[in-house]
Amino acid sequence: GAGVSQSPSNKVTEKGKDVELRCDPISGHTALYWYRQSLGQGLEFLIYFQGNSAPDKSGLPSDRFSAERTGGSVSTLTIQRTQQEDSAVYLCASSLERGYNEQFFGPGTRLTVL
């Protein structure tokens, strides 16, 4: 596909369950970002991957959150033991390289924790 894709588009889960969110960046983009948007809030940075460098995990809100990027392409964001405050839209973005280049966003995954 031409753009960033994310799956699933919607996810409803029960409190305490683990969830995995997937992001397929634009082919050739070396930088990949995860953000989340809680209700009525702006986008909050979570984690950043650039090539083979160590990821910037400074935005992850707790150790229940983790992410990996396999083969420099697809990324998975995992939330363990989900809590109701984890409910948000999780957005993935990619760019050609680190820096101020335009970041292209996927449509997001809407996570609802009951």
Added chain:
Amino acid sequence: DQQVKQNSPSLSVQEGRISILNCDYTNSMFDYFLWYKKYPAEGPTFLISISSIKDKNEDGRFTVFLNKSAKHLSLHIVPSQPGDSAVYFCAAIITGNTGKLIFGQGTTLQVKP
């Protein structure tokens, strides 16, 4: 600590008039600024950007102004069209850093026909 602030949650303008969306920031290390537009159920799309070495950047109906001394930027849309109705996010970057975007809370623009 909200480093990028959009103090107006919403703005309503008449079609054909100017829309002015404002954004303030606190971190003087930011050296690149971007505006994104977001429709419901879609991801944000890049609109326009400006480097801190400039004070104005124009692209068609969209112009971004930067006032570094006031740590303030604004997005002007002229003339406004109903299709411009969306949520607009201001974002800032420290380009020597990882490139993570720091976003404002967003302003919902409604352009009335």
